[in-house]
Amino acid sequence: MNLPNLLTMLRFALIPVYIAVFANGYVVTAFFIMVGAGVTDVLDGYLARRNGQVTRLGIMLDPLADKLMLITVFVSLVVAGMISWWAAIALLLRDLGMIIVSAYVHFKGKLTVPSNWMGKLTTVLLYVAITMLFFEWSYGEHMLWVVIVFSYITTVMYFNHFRSLNRSH
Template structure:
């Protein structure tokens, strides 16, 4: 297992720590765990591309780790009544569709589409919104809705690129 894949795997390990800390009102520690997960996401991709260590395993596990972390975040925010139910449903629906769709396509041998700039921007917006919501800052939910809309735009773009890539193959 290479370093980028180990960093990706570390994000799976961080999920329960985040959940336990947040649910026990250790907000700052939970946020630190979340930001650490975000940093490892950036770092694993950077190292993999820079050193030529991009693998099929990493390409599948990296977005899965991201989506599972995001599902954990929105679930605990919902449980603590910080996140509106409608936002939870929209985000959970999109994340679950992406996880299930990616798994089905991967195991059927289809080529996957790498993250695009809109998807990366969505992630940054989500982190800003979540940070604001953690500290009950103004505008957190509004920023989150911007991220949700952008995530659906990114999903449409991924789907169109996926169709094009796999039609040509």
């Protein structure tokens, strides 16, 4: 197992830590745990590409770790009354759909689509919206809805790329 994949595994391990910290009322600390997970995401991708350590396992596990952390964050924000159920459902449906499709694609041996600039921009915008929500800044949920719409557009683009990539194989 290479360093980028170990960093991805660390993100999985941070999920229960985030839950425990958030559930005990340490919202700002939980926010920084989530940010730390985001930093490992950027770092593992950079290291994998720089060192030629991109693996099929990493391509599958990296987005899974991200999605599970974000699902955890959104469930915690709903439970705390910081976002609406509708926003959480919209995000959860998209992320669960992506997890299920990614697993199916992986186990069927089909080619997966690595993240692109649209996916990365969606993630950055999502973190902006989450920051606004955690610190209760104005228009946090409005920003979240903008990101939700953008994320569905990005998902359609990924799906089209996946179809064209696997048509040729």
